[in-house]
Amino acid sequence: MLRPIRWMRRGFAPLVAAGLALAPAGAARASPEDVLGFGARASAMGATGAAVAEGYEAVYANPALLSLSRERRLTLGLEGAIFDLRAGGRRLSYPPLRGSLIGATVPIPFGGALADRVTIGLGFFAPFDVVVRGRILYPETPQFPVADRTQSVAAQAALGASLGRGVRVGAGFAALAALSGSVTVATDASGRVGTLVEDTLVASYGPILGASYDIGAYRVGATFRGELAGRFDVVIRAEDLGGIAVPPLHIAGIAQYDPAQVALEVARVKGPWKVAIGATYKRWSAYPGPAEATVRCPDVDPATGEPFAGPCGAPAPADPGYSDTVVPRVGVERSLALRPGATAHARGGAYLEPSPAPEQTGASNLYDNARVALSLGYGLALAAPLPRLTLDLFGEVQLLLPRAHRKRGEPAAGGGEGGAGAVRTGGVVVAGGTTLGVAF
Secondary structure, rough: OOOHHHHOOOOOOOHHHHHHOOOOOOOOOOHHHHHHHOOOOHHHHHOOOOOOOOOOHHHHOOOOHHHHHOOOOOOOOEEEEEEEEEOOOOEEOOOEEEEEEEEEEEEOOOOOHHOOOOEEEEEEEEEEOOOEOOOOOOOOOOOOOHHHOOOOOOEEEEEEEEEEEEEEEEEEEEEEEEEEEEEEEOOOOOOEEEEEEEEEEEEEEEEEEEEEEEEEOOEEEEEEEEEEEEEEEEEEEOOOOOOOOOOOOEEEEEEEEOOEEEEEEEEEOOOOOEEEEEEEEEEEHHOOOOOOOOOOOEOOOOOOOOOOOOOOOOOOOOOOOOOEEEEEEEEEEEEEEOOEEEEEEEEEEEEEEOOOOOOOOOOOOOOOOOOOEEEEEEEEOOOOOOOEEEEEEEEEEEEEEEEEEOOOOOOOOOOOOOOOOOEOOOOEEEEEEHHHHHHH
């Protein structure tokens, strides 16, 4: 929470508590697919997919590749992750991620020139215990937003079409939850103070566009994902409190955020070996920060009735100073025919996710480290004369590269090589999951 609202902690603590009670229903930091990948196969292959995605995973990785799916298929699965994140020599507590995954592909039965060219895909990930989760903490509190970023529902839908001559295009959207609400504090006829709480869970959307081109045994893929920002805004109003005048207070900010990004990938897609190499550009410099001003300027000047032109003394949060990043990725898959109708797939991948966050040199302790991810997976695909089933498993380890945050004018925290006044951060994220698909 922002420093300017600390003054509320005494006289208006009940108001703040009521407002914060709404936050867990609609706050998190970003979509889980941006942190861990989407789907067991893609996650096993270093979260690649712009040129090698198959089935429902193409909804997020590259909608154009949905047109390769020519059968109706439903996929169900489980996914989880645990977090061992440390700052200043101590472990910060974060709940594990546990959730379910649902994916589907449905070819559209057009005739004529559009026959076998258009497919719709759907993809959902839902944690078991929350819709979305977030915590509004003082920036001085040591925290790793990357852990909260996975605790949210992810939903995507897209359509892919083949244009012929190896050219495919696709478009869709990703959706996440956002929260708007209000807390009204007033006195009733008996003089007692009561509260009325109203909240609404809404959705925000971001576009996903994709294209691919096949050249012999190779494929080039490109995907654009628009900025996905879920805001929360809980307005606290105090009315009929005698002679006490309290301006409307906003518990507000960016609840969940995926930066705009472009993924480019080249892959060998024919033969028993599939290899993908690519990079994803993420525009983190547009991230406005997790919090907004607690007291806002009015839209209309009460003295003139005209639009408010300032000046206004409401404090504004500082720019978080995030930087754009480029994430290199590599993924590989080896297919092996076991018997007629049964094929096994061994998979592996890696990527380096640089940190967009600046070094925490002041009082703020919103930590973020560059992450090196290593992944492995296994798949089994059955076709006629066997039941048309697919089974996929993956495991992923993300190592947070050690980082020293040199605090100005503070004694060393955690010791080590960071020097005087430095806080060393690091940790490990371990994820895994499995999916089972059936064609019908």
